[in-house]
Amino acid sequence: MKFGIFLPNGSNGYIISRASPQYSPTFDHNKAIAIEAERQGFHMILSMMKYRGFGGETGFWDECLETFTLMGALAAVTSRLELYPSVTLLAHHPAVIARMVATIDDISHGRCGLNIVTGWNRPEYLQMGLWRGNDYFEQRYQYAREYVQILKQLWRDGTVTCRTEHFTLEDCHCYPRPRHEIPLVSAGQSEAGFQFVAEYADESFMVADRWHLKEKVDRLKAAGTRSGRKVGGYALFQIIGAETESEANEVQAQIVRGVDLVALGNMLDSASLDSNKGGSSEHHLAGLSRTPAQGHGAFMSIPTICGSYESVAEQLDEIVAESGIDGCLFSFPDFVEGIRGFGEHIYPRLSCTKTGTNAASV
Secondary structure, eight states, X not given: OEEEEEEOOBTTTTOOBTTSOOOOOOHHHHHHHHHHXXXXXXXXXXXXXXXXXXXXXXXXXXXXXXXXXXXXXXXXTOSSOEEEOEEXXXXXXXXXXXXXXXXXXXXXXSOBOEEEEOOOOHHXXXXXXXXXXXXXXXXXXXXXXHHHHHHHHHHHHSEEEEEOSSOEEEEEEOOSOOSSOOOEEEOOOSHHHHHHHHHHOSEEEEOOOTTTHHHHHHHHHHHHHHTTOOOEEEEEEEEEEESSHHHHHHHHHHHHHTBOHHHHHHHHHHHTTOOSTTSHHHHHHTGGGSOTTTOOGGGTTOOEEEEEHHHHHHHHHXXXXXXXXXXXXXXXXXXXXXXXXXXXXXXXXXXXXSSSOOTTOO
């Protein structure tokens, strides 16, 4: 069982609420998080990328540290964590990303992976003249296939010549090549997204509550079997742990009461444009009608595991046993304190880490 941290390199992290900590993203904050995560035995960190936030009273994600620069810097101050920057495919040519990943691979001595983000948030790319038209909603996984094929050939051979529907490269070079295998992850939730992971990636990050997670894991692994590949499923959760149940529940309730409806509405407006059914944007649209455990909009539609430290450990053990997931990626209202609390009070109570891969061992 592997545990990772969803780094808050965008303003206010992954909670859209006036009642959660409000902050601008800084390297020092993310460095403190990475160092604490490594100290507590976490396996990986992942940073997202947004070029335009959602505003509102909280200015949600209006500020965002650039993902590759950040992960290169964190590579130099950590020694064990796997590092996953996120490539937003429309914003970067694959030959540029191939070289950036090769550089972080060198800095980190082989700890760099890559999160593939096809991109459904049209305003992000429209502002830069990079939006490829609304047909892209349906075409984006074909675009991603061509993109990743180029990445993998550059990493393998150092050069590529190709003419595809979307790319033309003539004797394009990428040296030095990575000296290590580069694992790929993606968070696509639709059938097309799962099929892309099954064909080209190693792991999928899933946003699903405990009552629907197994169905997604089963679909993902079935897609992998059809493609002749073994792929892993990682679940995203917000963790709210405290000494007592009532203390944790009050934090959760305050966050829901303080939801930034303007910022959330702006996110939902963007999500509503996506015509790719069953994906991440569709999941966001139902956020306000769900409980926190199901993925309330205040928590960016990421399900919460809330309660006393003992209760959080019990819930997590149950989720792992029920779903067959291979790992989890966590967010916290207060990251440094939350990671420390998880390592000191939740991890020792877990049973799911006692067998198999114990990536979160202290």
